[in-house]
Amino acid sequence: MMRRIRIALTKGRLEKSSVELFKKMGLDCTALENKGRKLILPVGDYDVVLAKAADVITYIERGACDIGIVGKDTIAESSGEFYEVLDLGIGKCRFALAAPQGSDFFAGYNVKTVATKYPAVASGYFEAKGMDVQIIKIEGSVELAPLLGLADGIVDIVETGSTLRENGLQVVEEIMPISARVIVNVASLKTRKAQIEDFLKRLEAAAGM
Amino acid sequence: MKINNKITPKGFRDYLFEESEAQTAVENRLSALFASRGYHSVVTPALEFMDVFTCPEPAIPIEQMYKLTDRNGRLLVLRPDITLPIARLAATRLQNMPRPVRLCYTEKVFKVNPGLNGRRDEVTQSGVELLGAAGKRADLEILKTAADALSVCGATEFKIEIGHAAVFKGLIAELDTDGDTVERVRRLIESKCYAALDDELDKLENQKIAGILRRLPHLFGGGEVLEEAAALCGDICGDALQYLRDIYDTLQTTSLAGRVDLDLGLVHSNTYYTGLLLRGYLFGSGVTVLSGGRYDHLLQQFGEPMPAIGFAVENDAVAELLCQQGAVDGGRIPDVLVFGEPGYEMQAVLYCTERIAQGQIAENSVFDSWAQSLEYAKQRGIPAVVRVGASIAEERI
Incomplete structure (x- = not known):
């Protein structure tokens, strides 16, 4: 069976506004708000991990996570192969x-x-x-x-x-x-197109774009 | 000076046991597949003159190549790509061979990767090049071979993606703009960086073409993307789109239906591609495991014009997936350890060959005593030890 879609969120500055967007999407974010010691948090049909900005990029590039939310500042500083599909317009x-x-x-x-x-x-x-x-x-x-x-x-x-x-x-x-961007693993976008596009569409709508 | 004699250089690594077995398994499966289709194997040198990759214009960014010099001070590189050396070989060594020429290879390629992102600078690729053949028949053969390559590599599901180099090139030709802008736009389309692409395209004069380029990275998926592209482009690159439609529809009637998608946003950084582009993904692997395409003008650079198409599999990525799935073992534990008593050392070695002939794995004991041999067999988990002397006796452990 295919594993659930994994989303990497940047800890800190972008974390709160990302969670707000998830809530607007109608996702149940209780696990994200009461983290405890767990590192992989179930949110709706997705698994969410919180990571430092530079690590979000590494996780996405290597395919450990499928979708990431990270600042353009970190993207500009690191280099890598991934798709940068959405400008969320937050954390400007x-x-x-x-x-x-x-x-x-x-x-x-x-x-x-x-x-x-x-x-x-x-x-x-x-x-x-x-x-x-x-x-x-x-x-x-x-x-x-x-x-x-x-x-x-x-x-x-x-x-x-x-x-x-x-x-x-x-x-x-x-x-x-600079603003928060959504990045996607290259192979994930191609092999799990329907699931990822659905998530992106809902996220885009929540971000009011 | 700091001594680095216990570590490997960044981007390079050792492969142990199951990692190495997995690499060999992938190589063997692919070589057998390619040979069964009439491809002949070739080996090219790891070092080539830099000119092979940079003339008349760099096909690979120069800063990504490992460089050194030969005895005459000329620039050499560790090959960063195999298609170019094969083109060199075909153009200079195979002029008189009847065409088409089908070549296959398993080689290491070297690329300087920036930073510590876990990417390897030395990877193995197995691939094919079909030289001296243009058109649909050749393209279909390569597509099916690519699909079969992915399917022999692993038990998982795979996806093949096709595009066409002439789509982007055709659109860009309509814009009257400089090379730097083109490269920026290409990179933004390649990374599906929608927001920045919009900003870049807003600066262009020809907003009709800019509008099409803006949609290009969104155009991936099933046959519907071709309809949208045709409506957008009109006459521009109509031939390429029609050709993709033809190939895509043909594949829909085969077992590849549902496994082939289109991506009109495939815009390769290797400048030599001219026609059909292909990529392959294995479910469970986060990287592109197969890539290639048609390069009809490349051989001309080496003085022997002929159309050609090929692809390469990233063996390391496939092998890594096989290891994760536990699909390979790290070599079998021997079935038997053979100890020769003093005076019977050679008999023990010969007895090993007897057991090997029966299909077993037999290891010769290099210890001086029976007790040490037993101890070693216990440590390694070898189930039986044989004592060769005046008589032969076997003990189970």
């Missing part, structure tokens, strides 16, 4: 290059240093510009790097811009808009 923000207020990031001939949690996005952006920069991978608060004189600018996710302002930074240029 953007990637941007930011630098200290009053400074001109692009001025001068010195090689600039850029701090980021997203080295692939940052290097892709500067390569497209044909600009040599030194990229430093930072795990925690990236805004700190220019304040400490470690970097000339940062590439990071910007929601409202208030964290930037509080730290004396401003957006120099927007890189790309």
Whole structure:
């Protein structure tokens, strides 16, 4: 017998709004709301797992799960073969290059240093510009790097811009808009087309698109 | 310097017991199938000149190839694809063979995969190439061979998917746009990335074609997608759509009905495909296990124009599925261990061959004492130990 369709949800920021969408679809989400220690949670006819964003992509790509909900930021940073079929329009923000207020990031001939949690996005952006920069991978608060004189600018996710302002930074240029996306394993979409399309249709309707 | 003598490079691995048995099983089943259809096996070198894969334009992204140099400083690559070396071989070595030429192979291919996503850089592919044959007869043969390849590989259900390279190429030719845009659009269609595709297509001048390209990744499934495509495209790529209709309808009258789907959003990154495209999926495996297509202009690059079509099976993905299903064992435990007393060492080795001739697996004991031999047989679970001396005695364990 075929196993149930498995859905991987990103823990944290997107989790609540994803569960809201599931409820709108008429799915019974009690297992998701009272997780306990279980890792695979039954939701309607589906099995749901909660995972870190980067792991959602790995699960989908390798076929351990069929459908995933994950932010465009994580998709842009990792590479892989899967279908990105739906923009849910939730968890909206953007990637941007930011630098200290009053400074001109692009001025001068010195090689600039850029701090980021997203080295692939940052290097892709500067390569497209044909600009040599030194990229430093930072795990925690990236805004700190220019304040400490470690970097000339940062590439990071910007929601409202208030964290930037509080730290004396401003957006120099927007890189790309971000929102939650639905991704699907390549073989799953082909071998379980009817089930997956049905789920996607209902999800799309719930997202009000 | 850090010494890495106990690990394998990233993307490379060892295959132990049932993994290795599963690989061999897949290879054997496929080779037998291909041979039964009149395909002849060939072996090409693991190292080729990079030019084979990059002239006149790169068929495989250059950054995905493992490179080294020969003694004269010329660039070599570990073959990232087998179709191109076979095209080289056919064009340069087989000019005088009567056509069509049917070739098959089992080879390793090497590709640099980004990151730590669990993908292997070294995988084995078994496949066929039917060279010097154009048209429906050849395409149907390849499709049926592909379906049979999937069916001999595993007990599970499978799905074959067909598309046509001329659909995307035909639409793109109508747009007057640059190569970078085309590649971006192609990638977005390939990954069925609907939202970003919309944004990209909005920038195009020719919104009629953009509208068709927008629908392209949605057009997968049964025969109904051809009707929608025909209504959308009108005259553009009408021949390709008509041809797919013909092939699809023909297959509906056979045992393949219900196992063949269409995907007009198949847009391969290998630039050499010109006609029918095919892919195969095994239920339970999350990856594409078979892919191929028609490449009528490729041999011309090597100075010997002829039409051709072929496909390759990803043996590693199939073998992994066989292992998961427990369809292979990791080699049988020997039926008997044979110990020769001092002075009878050679007799013991000869006695092993006697038992082997009876269809058993017999292992020669390399221990110096009977007690050690018994102990070893117990550890390994070997059910019987034979003592060869002046007489022959067997003890069950």
